[in-house]
Amino acid sequence: MINHVKINVHHKKLLLIIAACLYIVSLIVTRYVSYTSSPKKVQLHLSNVIQQKENSFNAFLEDTSLLKKIIANSTAAQEENKITEYPFGVFIYSLNNHNNPNLLYWNNNRYAISADDVFKKDTSLLVQYQNGSFEFIKKTICFNDSSYFIIGLLPIYWDYFIENKYLKDAFDDGNNAEQLYEITENTNGISIFNNHQQELYKIQKKTGNIYSSYDIVTIILRIIAVICLLVYIQIISKQVSDKKGFKKGFLLLVSTLFVLRVLTYFTNFPFDKSRLALFDPSIYASNFIHPSLGDLLINSILILWLVFFYKFNRNKNITQENTYLKIEGAKKIFPYINLVLLVLLTLVLSSTVKSLVLDSKISLDVTNFFSLTLYSVIGFIILCFCALIFFHLSHIILYAVFQAKIKLRLQLLLCAVIGLLLLSFQVGTVSVVFNMLSIAWLLIYLTIINYRKEDTQLLIIKSSFFIVWIAFFSISIAALVMQQNTYIENEQRKKWAEKLAEQTDPNSETLLQIATLNFSDNFLTANFNRFQQEFSNKFIKDSLVIENFSGYLNKYDTRIYTYDSLLNPLYNDDAVSYAVIKTIILNQGKETNIPNLYSYENTNGRESYIYEKVITNNENTVGYLFVTVKPKRYKSEALYPELFRQVQNLSSDFNTHYAYAIYNNNILVNSFNDYSFQNSIANNTLPKTKFEKRSIGGFNELWYSTGSGKIVVIVKKNTALLELMTLFAYLFCVFIIVITLFHITNFIFKTRIRKDAYKKALHISIRNQIHATIIMASVFSFIIIGITTISFFIYRFNQSNEEKLSKNIQIISNQVETKLKTINAHLTFDDILDITTISFGNNLEKTINEISEIYNSDINLFNTAGTLIASTQPYIYNKQLLSDKMQPTAFLELNSYKKNSFIQSEKIAGLEYLSIYATVKDDEGKTYAYVNIPFLNSQTELSQEISGFLATLMNLNAFIFLLSGAIAFMATDKITASFSLISQKMKAINIEQQNEEIEWKRNDEIGILVAEYNKMVKKLEASAKALAQTEREGAWREMARQVAHEIKNPLTPMKLSIQYLQKSIANKNENIQDLTNSVASTLIEQIEQLSKIAGDFSQFANIENVQPEIFNLNNTITSLIELYKTRDNITIEWQKDSDTYNIYADKVQISRLFSNLILNAIEASENNTLIHIKIYQTKNNNFVETCIEDNGIGINENMQQKIFLPNFTTKTSGTGLGLAITKAITEKANGTITFTTEENVGTTFKVALPLA
Known part of the structure; x- marks a missing residue:
């Protein structure tokens, strides 16, 4: 890439110095500057973070005018928005007549305070809640003879009950301190202090294998240092190649890079790879050479570098004929060895592509844009590098094949035979088909490259076939990746079919795990005596079911069974005995990943669960509790919140991409999603194997037979063509970007950032201008259209969702009003009891769940004080992901500004979603509740919609790019053909002959x-x-x-x-x-002088009259030497070899040529007492070079330009035609004549004549 860089010695050393300095600075930053470099810095950093929050909270407390406005509920919207953006929770309580606190204000529903903590004295201390650790600050103030509690909850560490891409445990510092440190109660821990230098909590360094990434400054410094080092290596290798030969330069480059690469494998130079996610083996690992994605990227870059250096430097340092081909035997065998190497190269690189898909967790699902990550981009780049490596390395390999002029048919035959021979060792393995396809692809490539041999000496971007090559490699790699993606998807579908056959539901198990956390030993032991009384038994069972098995888990019929220590039932809903439940567990139960939770198949073939809990007190068994969870018919899974997904796998796509059905004894017992499954299966359509694939009407069906009468069918729409096109579009665009960046970088290195070079680069041909204009216009329009369309698409999606939610909220609000009125009508004291006093123990939860099921929406119900009274997703509030208070902005809009409805975007941890609120009113129009619909999956649906749109847009862009390239090619050919015609005519203009006019019929x-x-x-x-x-x-x-x-x-x-x-x-x-x-x-x-003059003029006039013949040049020179060496003071030395130099020319004129040169040499040396003339001959390619050297006075510099002109002479007499005649004779013989001279030393004339 930087072959043409020429830097002097000082600049080269400067590169090395810069590299060393940057690396040292990065070490200093890592060890001394970065806040994680020492426990002391971490202590100082975390202390500063909490102290800054304390300062902000104290500033809030000192703003008495703002506090008065809040208490009086008269804050302006701008002030309210500012408070809600505080990085901590603010709570204001008033005291009622009984000195009980009443919450007047809260600024965020992300924070929740324990009721017991409110009664604490004014203090500052650490509190630990379900969602993390906080600094609790309380201050009592008085206004208008009333006391108010101002409480601040300052986040220190977020600790969720479950971790996924939305819910992540972390210090609230934004600098990932949790990677190295954790909160501890160890007395030897590192203390973190507040503003009063009071210890809040302690931290300690984590033990074991911990992941700690580098800071961005260190990464940038080291990358620049490595680049400087590699540039230095390239420059040195290039100079060695130019001065001492290509072999030495290339060997130096290979050996240096090999040593550096070995160092990176076995040392922490330049990075400790365990601290970079790019080198995480869990993301990708293939073998010891490619143990991570980062290693694969580095290896591909280094190999591409070596290939480029070899290809574009080798021919500059050796003759066109290969060195090894000078050996007679090698001429025959090496081209065939190279074909073997070409087959091996194809198999190795195709296996690398295969490994990148199979051995990684990298998403290459281009139909889901938001599933792509930085690793996906790196994967695409590596695929491009692999293609470029093959493209250029194949040129090096095929050079000998082309030199040997092996016919295409023989090349194809040999590659096919070699490939099949190698594949014969893999018979029976799963990779045979893949490798056979790779060999078939190689034969296609060989056919193309044989017709594009001129591309073997060029960079791919300089080839006129550039777009075609990019399209060819893009579609080839896309096909390979698609094949592997299809294989992976098929295997995942098989696993999911097996899970469905066992009726295990990961979604349910995740939420069951959340639900069962509330069945703690301490809680059950402390409250088991309440199960022994009928009223309290019913109440506590209802409370446990409502709080833990609502929402998504409401699709199950949940019952709690309790038994005393003697196995007697305690007021259960039915007569199921302890022995029956225990028998099911022992005989049918299958353990799940959750302790004490068992799954089993009921009589309908549907999956059910039993949760068992033995209740002990002081190691004595006091009773038993079982929770049975049986699926209800036709319950929707759409309410499963995205928030609780732990992994993105096949099951995550079931809501949109898949449908499934479960048959028991050929009868449909369960199905999911919109697909027309048969109610029963005929015997002749049963699958004949364990797994069977079928394609019906654009859908791909996978049938799985358990062999025990159960059949699972999983269906996916057949979108292979769309996926292939989209993957091709992505790869095509990545190819264009990578090669363009590569070309720009190469240009920068070649020009060394000189202004004149940039100006020269702008002077491009008309052909390239037209190409660039059309292609850039298409790219620019794609970017503008893409941005505009996606923005409009997002706007319309949000608007559509808002409209849909607004309609739903009105309908649901009316339904809630109707149901609540029905509930109130059955209350004896309906004039006293209202919605604010209805507890969770009645049928309100069931009412909300019924409405939720009907309208397929989550519902939260708040009273007029903004407190949650019912929810279809209770775990969000039970686990304090949100507090049980309304979002304060929404509460302000509905309660203070008296709006009927309000919609806004909200956030739970890392999940953004759309949420709408509406009022619930009685017959008199008085608001007595607020209903909320949180669209938790709105972002997921938007991502899916945008992904589909982007896939279409990328396909369209690739098509437009190819079309614009074709149009540009045809347009430039048509336009430049006219200029080429004019150019050719202009080149043919000769003043000595008739020139033709151009015929042009168009008036343009x-x-x-x-x-x-x-x-x-x-x-x-x-x-x-x-x-x-x-x-x-x-x-x-x-x-x-x-x-x-x-x-x-x-x-x-x-x-x-x-x-x-x-x-x-x-x-x-x-x-x-x-x-x-x-x-x-x-x-x-x-x-006689007159006769000589006449003869010279005659010769000059008749120089065109030649009579060529083949003769031995040596004989002519020999006769001339014999003629002139008779003089005593003349010595003529002739150095020649034994070869015979036959030339085709006029013998008389050639004799005159050398006679003139020898005579000139004698005349130029007449002042010397001894005249010494040297004549020597050498063979250079197909020419014989004859040099005549004298020891005369030389030729003055001012005269050298005129020496071959007629009538010019340096002597006092003569016609000045001698050297002019000599030059003319040489040119007529298709030769050349040159001279070198030095005053007072002598002159050498060199005549090169073509051999016959």
Whole structure:
């Protein structure tokens, strides 16, 4: 990724220094700065948290004007909202005439105070309630001669009776101190102090295997430090690869990363993995190489890094021919070995994908968006990395295959045979089918890559096949994951079928566990004497049933049986004896996860429960208590609150995705959800195996036969295609994001954050501009449409729920009014008793439950003082998840502002839900109660609706993205084809030949450009003719000038010699004969010079006339050396090997070429007493390179650019055509000529000619 980074030595060291410094700083933060780094810091932190709350509460107490408003019930809405947001509970009590406290005000229904604590003196102390530990602060104040108790309940630690994703035990500090510490009564514990430095409670460090995560600062610092270290390793490896060879650089990178990876496995560098949830084996664990999801992520990143380094650096450091292929035997065997490696790579990576699904608790259910977590995102990223690893590593493996030119058919055949051979060792295992599909996929991939060989040298994003590759890998991985998801879902359905056959209901067992907690030994021992009196027996049984077996458990018929120590019944509703119940437990009872709770199957084939309790006093048995729980017919399960779900599993989806039926002796005895099950099963349709799958009308049925006459059928709508499309859409989007981020990061490293590089990057081609515009428009529109639509969807969902709840609350309110009037009509003292005095002992609870069942809604009923008097979900209040008081804002709206109804969003711990309130009035219109419908599952239903919508939106987005990519591809091809045509025509423009005009029939923007081009061609043709005429005339003038100059030089001495001879003859000089001989010699010499000039011009003029033939270059050079080495002061050294260098050229011209070069070398060295010329030859690929080196004066730097120009010479005489002729001859032979020179040292001319 950062192959092109070039940083100097100081910068490299700086990276290492930064990495070390950041790691040291992170250690300091962890050990000394973080508040969990020492018990003292935790003590200080928790003390500060509670002291800040105390300060806020004391400030509230000092605001006497606000207190007076609250007591007078005259607070403004803004003030009321501010008080309800306090991070603690506020309670204000007045004293009545009997000095009994009366609750006037409460600011939050999350806090509940014990009635006994209200009577305590003004104090500050720790109290422990069912929902946690609190600081209890009480202060008595007086207003208008009346006393008031102001009580603050400051949360310290939330401790719920059950833990799930909503209800989590934790310190109320927001910093997860509970991961390491717990409240203790140990005298050696760490004291936490209030503002008065009084000890509130003690904490101690947890023992055993505890989970404590790093703080975010430490994680960020160490990640940056690791990145700096890895960048440093990459830079060093790259430099070693460039300077000392690829093998050494790659070996350095592999060895360094291997050592670092081993360190991370066996040491706490850079993190203690036990403190990071990403490395939790319970989330994912496969083998010792991938013991966690974090390890799999790291390994995939490192392998991808190594593959990229190998692929994009290897070819830069070696020739195109593979080193191992130079061995004759290796040429034949290595390509086939590589095909074996390719098959193994496919099986390994496909098994990794399979393991990521099977060996993890990671949700990849893309149809339920809110089931996806951070681990799901990491899982998708790992899947992308696996695909990229395969894509690029397969290119490395297939390089030798392509070099060996193995035909596609043979490749496919060999891979199929190798794959089947490997699978033959897995016959009988469950993975055979999966691996066979992987091999089949490999054959498809091989076919595609053979037609896209050009992609093997590119990054995937630079391939013109980019979108197709992404779609191919996305659909492939989606299919593999879907197959495994289907397998997991099928296995879960089988387990659920077995549970249904046994009639165990996890939902019921969870709430039964909650209910039975109230049957404590202390309570039953203290109150067992009340069971021995008829009236109190009935009363306490009714109270226990109403308080603990209402709501969801109201679908059961619950009865309590009591017996004394002699097994005699104590006022039971029927004559069931102790022996009968005990016999059922011993013979039919099956133990559950709850102590003393047994399940059994009744005569109707339905699951029932018996709870047994032996009551003792001082180890003496005083009696027995049994609770029998039998299912009623057709009771809805819709009221089961999301709040109490402990795990998200198949059972969680039964409300929406599944339906089931239970048959006993072929007769339907129970069914759930909307599906048309048959009332009876014909014998010929009975399943023939234990488990049998059937597909009927778009539904998938799983039939389970117990073999004892009971059959369970679980049905799910067949949405495999939708799930596949949605998973493909998710993977496609993740691929795009990952590869884009990868490309951006690569670009940043390559450009080293230079402004000019960014500007250059913006100068992209028209093709890429069109691609980017269309794709970005589709992505941008998807984001805008997605956000807008989801926002509107949420708004409409909430509005619809509010409308539905408003209608329901009116109907239910009327029903409650009617029922309560009926109850009051039967009261003897109905003028005295009203709803505020009706206790739980009457039939009010049953009335509320009946209404709840009819309208399939939870109901809470409060009196006009805001106190709960009846609920269909009593465990929420019994366990103090909420107090028995109304939500204060709702109470204020209905009681003070006299609104008829009020709806708002409320919260229990981590669960948000919609809640609506309405008044219940008598015949005179006087309000005497408030009814509340809490829609506890509203958030779950909204999540399900949004998940379905997002799945559709993701599918649509992927389709639009693919469509926009195809449109962009076609549009750019069509548009750029026109520009390509114009470009090709422009490239073909040659002033020396006829240029064609472009025909364009459309009158568009490109037509205008074509018209201008055609005008330019016409103008160019006219200009070319004028230029040719001018050049011809200029050439003739230049030639005439050059010829005249060259002829004039020898003619002048000839004229002067003849004139001198004429004068001597006229004067009758005595040495006329000698003078005549001298003049004749001069004339002959000048005539030879004229002949040479004519020859040079003739050669230059006839340079195009060549007669090529194949001849041995060595023979030509040998003859020339023999010609020139006859002079005494010339030494010619020729270094050559025994090879024969045959070339195809004009032999005479090649002889002239080297003759000119040797003659130039001699003339350049004439000032030396000894002229030494070196000639040496080498073979480079398909060329023979001949170098001629002299020890002359060299060539001046100012003259080097003109050395091959005609008529240019550094000598005082000559035509200046020698080197021009040499260059022309070389080019005509398809060769090249270059030179290197150094003044006063010498010049070397190198001629490269192609071998024949």
